[in-house]
Amino acid sequence: MKKSTYFLLLFVSISFAQTVAKVSFTAKIENRNSDTLTIFGPKKFKQVIAINQKGLFEATFEITEGIHQFNDGSESSMLYLKDGDALLLSMDAKAFDETIVYKGKGEKENNYLAQKALTDEAFELGLESLLEKEEAVFKAALEMKKTEDLAKLEGSGLYDKFVTTYKPKILQDVTMLQQFYAQKALAKKLEGIASPTFNFENHKGGTTKLENFKGEYVYIDVWATWCGPCRAEIPFLKKVEEKYHGKNIEFVSISVDVDKDHEKWQKFVTEKELGGIQLFADKNWNSDFIKAFGINAIPRFLLIDPTGKVLKADAARPSSVELTKLLDTLLK
Structure with a gap:
C-alpha cells in the first residue's frame, strides 16, 4: 500500500x-x-x-x-x-x-x-x-x-x-x-500565484526567509520529528538532494514540532545528518505559512519557482519517481 x-x-x-x-x-x-x-x-x-x-x-x-x-x-x-x-x-x-x-x-x-x-x-x-x-x-x-x-x-x-x-x-x-x-x-487554487512567505529559525543560526531563495526553485518538506511517514522520506530526500546538488534548486525542511520539542528537533537534525536547509516553524501548525497552504497532515511537500510563485502546492514525495521526472524537466 x-x-x-x-x-x-x-x-x-x-x-x-x-x-x-x-x-x-x-x-x-x-x-x-x-x-x-x-x-x-x-x-x-x-x-x-x-x-x-x-x-x-x-x-x-x-x-x-x-x-x-x-x-x-x-x-x-x-x-x-x-x-x-x-x-x-x-x-x-x-x-x-x-x-x-x-x-x-x-x-x-x-x-x-x-x-x-x-x-x-x-x-x-x-x-x-x-x-x-x-x-x-x-x-x-x-x-x-x-x-x-x-x-x-x-x-x-x-x-x-x-x-x-x-x-x-x-x-x-x-x-x-x-x-x-x-x-x-485548495492546493490547485494556490498554484501560479505568489507564495506565502516565512521567516523561520535556521538550525545553523539566525533566521531564513523564502525571499532568500529568489532566482532558485525551492522544494519544501513540511515535517516533524514524531512523524513516522516523514522520517521514512528522509533517505529518499537525501538522495534527491545529492542528485540535484549544484543545480538551481534549494531543499528546505520546515519542522512543525511544538516548542517543547525544539531541542529534540535540534538533536535530530544533527544526529541524522539532515541535509538542505533546516528550519523551525515559529508557531508549528499555527504558523501563517503553514495555515496559508491549508496543511493539516504531514509530510507535505511544496515546490516554489524562481519568481516566488507556487509551482506545486502538493508536490510529489521524494520517494516518488514523479518528483525526479519533474525536476529533470525543470533543471535540465
Missing part, C-alpha cells in the same frame, strides 16, 4: 475484534526489501519474522482477531487474521501491491484486501483529473465507489465477521477521501 497507508494505520488503531487467535504465516518474496517482515496489529501487537535458510518468512503466533498490516521495510499491506488461519503469501517486492497473492486458510479475505488496495490507489491517482471538473463530479464518483465497494464486500461470500469489521473502513475512507480532495482542491 502506498498513498493510503495513513488510512490503513488509522483504521488498525480504532477497529478490531477481540478474539484471541493463533495463526501461521509464511511469505515467499522475490526482490525483498529486507530480511525481516513485521506484522502490526491491535493492542500494540508486533511480530517480527526473519527470513530463514529456505528463503522464507515463517512464523506461528497468537494475535487478536481482526485487521492487521505487514510491512516489508518499505511498503505495507493490510491483513485480516483469525483463529486457525494458515496463510502463504507470495509476491515480488518490486511490484508490491500488484503481485500479492495468498493461498491457504484465510486466503479469500486477504486476497480481497490486496485487490482493494489496488482499486483504492487507482481512485486516488485519478483525483488529479477530477480536480479539473466540478466538485459535483467528484462527489458522484466517490458515491459510486462507495456503492461498488459495499456491494463487493457484502456479495463476495467473505467471512461474516470480516465483513462486519471492514465495512466501517469503507465508510471511513469516504470521509478521508473527501478531506483529501478538499486539500488537493
Whole structure:
C-alpha cells in the first residue's frame, strides 16, 4: 500500500475484534526489501519474522482477531487474521501491491484486501483529473465507489465477521477521501500565484526567509520529528538532494514540532545528518505559512519557482519517481 497507508494505520488503531487467535504465516518474496517482515496489529501487537535458510518468512503466533498490516521495510499491506488461519503469501517486492497473492486458510479475505488496495490507489491517482471538473463530479464518483465497494464486500461470500469489521473502513475512507480532495482542491487554487512567505529559525543560526531563495526553485518538506511517514522520506530526500546538488534548486525542511520539542528537533537534525536547509516553524501548525497552504497532515511537500510563485502546492514525495521526472524537466 502506498498513498493510503495513513488510512490503513488509522483504521488498525480504532477497529478490531477481540478474539484471541493463533495463526501461521509464511511469505515467499522475490526482490525483498529486507530480511525481516513485521506484522502490526491491535493492542500494540508486533511480530517480527526473519527470513530463514529456505528463503522464507515463517512464523506461528497468537494475535487478536481482526485487521492487521505487514510491512516489508518499505511498503505495507493490510491483513485480516483469525483463529486457525494458515496463510502463504507470495509476491515480488518490486511490484508490491500488484503481485500479492495468498493461498491457504484465510486466503479469500486477504486476497480481497490486496485487490482493494489496488482499486483504492487507482481512485486516488485519478483525483488529479477530477480536480479539473466540478466538485459535483467528484462527489458522484466517490458515491459510486462507495456503492461498488459495499456491494463487493457484502456479495463476495467473505467471512461474516470480516465483513462486519471492514465495512466501517469503507465508510471511513469516504470521509478521508473527501478531506483529501478538499486539500488537493485548495492546493490547485494556490498554484501560479505568489507564495506565502516565512521567516523561520535556521538550525545553523539566525533566521531564513523564502525571499532568500529568489532566482532558485525551492522544494519544501513540511515535517516533524514524531512523524513516522516523514522520517521514512528522509533517505529518499537525501538522495534527491545529492542528485540535484549544484543545480538551481534549494531543499528546505520546515519542522512543525511544538516548542517543547525544539531541542529534540535540534538533536535530530544533527544526529541524522539532515541535509538542505533546516528550519523551525515559529508557531508549528499555527504558523501563517503553514495555515496559508491549508496543511493539516504531514509530510507535505511544496515546490516554489524562481519568481516566488507556487509551482506545486502538493508536490510529489521524494520517494516518488514523479518528483525526479519533474525536476529533470525543470533543471535540465
